[in-house]
Amino acid sequence: MKTNFKVFFLSVFGVTITSVFEILPWWFFCIPLLLLGMLITFLGWKVPTFIIGFLAGFSVWVIGNLYFSHDGNPVLDQIGAIISVNSKMIIFFSGLVGGLLTGLSLHTGHKIFGHENTSELD
Incomplete structure (x- = not known):
């Protein structure tokens, strides 16, 4: 349980620290989380x-x-007016996209080196 909180806070830190650097693209937070998964x-x-x-x-x-x-x-509010959606829905969907990208990045990093020895040759 302690490791779950450690990984959660390290993930939040990784996403937050990459957003400080405005020169980086918006998706760059996936890179530190991939490394964290490893x-x-x-x-x-x-x-x-x-x-x-x-x-x-x-x-x-x-x-x-x-x-x-x-x-x-x-x-x-302007984006919501353009696509005729409430701004609260935009907040939810952006959280959904950010959560999916973060979860997939962390899980991919974990699975890159997390292979089990299941080959029949061993």
């Missing part, structure tokens, strides 16, 4: 990587969008 494998931690990664990414994207929408930034 580190989880090397350390031998048994954690549900996709679920923890999804929850970390979803929470960061939703909280970040809520902060910027309440900070007086009208971008979400």
